[in-house]
Amino acid sequence: MIFRVSGSRSSRLGRNDPCPCGSGKKFKRCHGAQPAAPARVRPLPPEVLRAAEEHKARELRREQQQGLGRPIISTDFQGYKIVAVGSAVHWGKWKTFFDFLSDYVRSILGGDWGNAETAKPLNERHPIMRWYDAVCHYQQKTIPEPGKVHTAPMTGATAAYFGLAYNLYLLAHNIELQRKFVARLKNPDQFQGAYYETLVAAGFVLSGFELTLENESDVSKSHCEFSAKSKRTGAMYSVEAKSRGPNKDHLDVGMQLAKALRKTAAHQRIVMIDVNVPNDPPRPADVWLSEVMGGLQRCESTLTVNGQAAPSAFVVVTNHPYHYDLEGPIGGMAVLAGGFKIPDFGLVGRLTTVRQAFETKQKYGDIFALVDAIQNYRIPSTFDGEVAEFAFGEAERKWKIGERYDLPDAEPRATGVLTTATASTAEKVVYLGFQLDDGRSIVMTAPMSDAEISAYNAHPDTFFGVVRPVGKRLDDPQELFEWLYESYRNTPRERLLEHMASWPDVDEMTKLSDENLLRAYVDRMVSATLARGSC
DSSP: OOOOOOOOGGGSOOTTSBOTTSSSSBGGGTTTOOOOOOOOOOOOOHHHHHHHHHHHHHHHHHHHHHTTSOOOEEEEETTEEEEEETTEEEEEOOSSHHHHHHHHHHHHHOHHHHHHHHTSOGGGSOHHHHHHHHHHHHHHHHOSSTTSOOOOOOBHHHHHHHHHHHHHHHHHHHSOOOHHHHHHHHSTTTHHHHHHHHHHHHHHHHTTEEEEEOOTTOOSSOOOSEEEEETTTOOEEEEEEEEOOSSOSSOOOHHHHHHHHTSOOSSEEEEEEEOOOOOOTTSOHHHHHHHHHHHHHHHTTTOEETTEEOOOEEEEEEEOOGGGOSSSBOOOOEEEEEEETOGGGOSSOOOOSHHHHHHHHHHTHHHHHHHHHHHTOOOOSSSSOOOHHHHTTSOOOOOOTTOEEEOTTTSTTOEEEEEEEEEETTTTEEEEEEEETTSOEEEEEEEOOHHHHHHHHHOGGGTTSSOOOOOOOOOSHHHHHHHHHHHHTTSOHHHHHHHTTTOTTHHHHTTSOHHHHHHHHHHHHHHHHHHTTOO
């Protein structure tokens, strides 16, 4: 049989006919669908790209100041600063975030309670009100002109008092601030434990965890302080906080660990323990912290809970000694983490190679992030994340990469776009690279004031308005390993094997996974650099 197609309209497949593939759909909605025309992508104007880069820099700077919890939410209205804290709204004539915190903590604790404490002799007052008294006297010494923004070094009193205020703010803004918890803070017998819990919660919030408070009214079973979910990995942890009482003549924290491990935990445990001892400069913190961890290590084989071997836990030991010296400068804050019955994250130093340290940091990134947040705990000065020197008029952001400038110092009527910049704080100058309108490139220098140097030191990677990471000093093997890893992590496997072609064990390298191949290559590069004496 010969099948002929006449070509007449009546014999053609119509777009509304059933598709011959048997799908049951009309031909126009199945195999007869017309491919969409490729979208025409219009390049974004330079000013839009620059605005996006500036926004990225502002957000990075804000995160560096405010951590990874909810950002500070504020606005200005008719001379007032309006601040949202969780579902509550506060307003006042605040110029700095410290101004706000000063009023905020009083509103949480209550004016009547504060007045009643102030009426007592100083040595009989609640610790918070003794801190407050020291803060007031310090402000009288350091603020010659009330109503103007002044800068002064932190003391033990300001660190303790404003730290508590900031921690309470973080709790209310990111989780909730329970009345029972505030009542515990006001109770002198329960204050130390409750105060430490605010420090612990703050560390978790700032390092990127979502917290869920346990139901304290449920007395049917014991429970930890809260559950913490890592935004980074999604892992869940049960967190318990213990603070030793003051004036101990030893550094043993075994009892605090045992009490913490008796609590019912739904997830992997993180136990936070504050040693609570005064700062002792002649005895470095890393020395006595190692002693503490060594003592906990000896408990691994002996400690029992309810007649059974104690469960494993990450243990983070801290010391916040600010309240021991209210008038002196802050110092002595220390933190160290280890794994109780977690062999590859031991309580004392067991890492023997740079690669092993790197892999441990990768595996336990949540714990390292927590420790980093505690070590770098700072109270913001500004509401929006701007550098304090710029926000309060001590200096101005003169140089922004991507902006056009008149350059009369170069030649008359010269204008150009700032394309690159770097600062030398030792020389007190900035080096500025411009692309002139006539196509030429020039480099100029400009002086830096002390306030500008302070602003640069606070946030060097966003000082010029956009994100420009400052080069790392690669004289540390661990930093060198991390830098090389990031530099080569997107290198194709074939290219890495080409680099390894002369290695005597290259055949063994070909059997490795992509990740282990990358780590092996970086490890050899670090070793070669160390052997040359470059690190």
